[in-house]
Amino acid sequence: MPPVLPDRRRWLLHAAQLAAMGAAPRWAWSQATRLKHDPFMLGVASGDPLPDGMVIWTRLMPQPGTQAEPTSWLATQTVRWEVAEDEGFRRIRASGTASADPAFAHSVHVEVRGLQPGRWYFYRFMHGDAASTVGRTRTAPAPHEMPRNLRVVYASCQRWEHGFYSAWRKVCDDQPDLVLFLGDYIYEYASPAALKGLARVHDLPLPQSLPDYRARYALHKSDPALQAAHAIAPWAVTWDDHEVQNDYADGQGRDGMTADFLLMRTAAWQAFYEHMPLRASSLREDGFHSLQLFRRIQWGQLARLHMLDARQYRDRQACRKPHSSGAGAVHPGQCPELLDPARSFLGHEQEGWLAQGFAEDARRRTTRWSIVAQQTLFSPRHYPSGVQSTDSWDGYPASRDRVIKSLERTPPRNTVFLGGDIHQNYVCNIEALNARAMENRPSRVIASEFCGTSISSRSGTTQDKVDAIQRTNPHVLFARCDERGYGLCDITPTQWKTTLRAVRDPLDPQSDVYELAQFVVEDGRPGVQQA
Incomplete structure (x- = not known):
């Protein structure tokens, strides 16, 4: 029987799991819930670049003006994400799903890895039939390289x-x-x-x-x-x-x-x-x-x-x-x-x-x-x-x-x-x-x-x-x-x-x-x- 982890340790591992890449199952692409608002109204962001990746971020928001969050928003939501070499997302280099957990305000921190060093990329998120703004990000150069600027x-x-x-x-x-x-x-x-x-x-x-x-x-x-x-x-x-x-x-x-x-x-x-x-x-x-x-x-x-x-x-x-x-x-x-x-x-x-x-x-x-x-x-x-x-x-x-x-x-x-x-x-x-x-x-x-x-x-x-x-x-x-x-x-x-x-x-x-x-x-x- 596996050991029971302390609550804080369990919570930390849960946060790390939310940040990890996950391959997107086929059903996730076809089950597009029809939404009445833009859940990506706070935009997107990326940060802390490495030679092979970076963090990409967003936060899902419930419909504004409601007195209380709908019951569905009290549960974890599934978000799809893509990273591509081009803004039109024809050359996708990484993709997957992430969990937007209400314990973290439905925020998403995906740690993307496996990309090429010193390159610009584009990324986006999708939830239901809604898509986020397209973000632009990049990887750091390889450790042995001397960039020109x-x-x-x-x-x-x-x-x-x-x-x-x-x-x-x-x-x-x-x-x-x-x-x-x-x-x-x-x-x-x-x-x-x-x-x-x-x-x-x-x-x-x-x-x-x-x-x-x-x-x-x-x-x-x-x-x-x-x-x-x-x-x-x-x-x-x-x-x-x-x-x-x-x-x-x-x-x-x-x-x-x-x-x-x-x-x-x-x-x-x-x-x-x-x-x-x-x-x-x-x-x-x-x-x-x-x-x-x-x-x-x-x-x-x-x-x-x-x-x-x-x-x-x-x-x-x-x-x-x-x-x-x-x-x-x-x-x-x-x-x-x-x-x-x-x-x-x-x-x-x-x-x-x-x-x-x-x-x-x-x-x-x-x-x-x-x-x-x-x-x-x-x-x-x-x-x-x-x-x-x-x-x-x-x-x-x-x-x-x-x-x-x-x-x-x-x-x-x-x-x-x-x-x-x-x-x-x-x-x-x-x-x-x-x-x-x-x-x-x-x-x-x-x-x-x-x-x-x-x-x-x-x-x-x-x-x-x-x-x-x-x-x-x-x-x-x-x-x-x-x-x-x-x-x-x-x-x-x-x-x-x-x-x-x-x-x-x-x-x-x-x-x-x-x-x-x-x-x-x-x-x-x-x-x-x-x-």
């Missing part, structure tokens, strides 16, 4: 009310190979009472439960520009704070580590998984009490991406007041906790994992560009007032120093940090630790950084204040707070070029997008240059 978009922070998603329409025109989303996919706030200056509003409450968070993702994913951007290329995603609660840290919410907060966080993390193109391997045996989001993506010998999780493992912000809605800033002299070397931004396990990745990239020397994709600004910002942020890397200086030391100890050939969160564009040179200690000695640059503005969320500061920060921080080469948009990176074996895209008017759904600035990093020459 890689085009990456990095973006973050898309509060619904603050602006339309015009930036995503331009992303589709840019035709990226990979989109990196660095956090704040949703915002948990209710719409403000004062509507002046808002692009649009919603009537959803502050989320507390799994249905609340599912509804919030459904709202954001209803945007056609965002759906189009998901369908144009594979994404690699991580989260920040607003997927749960502003400025939360690990198990610490606004009121500390309470049972209510932990239940809410678990619901939020489950909804995140349900709506993102993530692999079943991101799930752990404790259910949604944790998710494995730090991971690596290899792009042949051209680039290796180290995707970080700066929320799940971090210590609570230094000197944060109880019941405060935000972490705020402190004067270092009045907050000894800030300098505690035991505190970590990533958690010590993830710090070690990142250091190991740097060492591997340095030892092999076959990775041309080491990319660190994480949530916020890595470089220090010394404010003229003397205060120091506590919710960014500035609030964890010992943790940041350990990352820099690992870079100095085993430097990869080229290292570039990407970030978001602060709703401002920053371009920085990352300096060795002794550059800050020896004022009369020229700084030694060891890496480059591009921290992006938001898709739509306002910055909450002024350009005068940002200019003052740039004047007192010589490693900050560019800083702007007034623009919404994203960053576009064109990466070749000899050069990295970043173009900052900005939305002309976030309150105009048809706004155009223009080039704000352009910078380059040369192979073998750490640091950023104006293009």
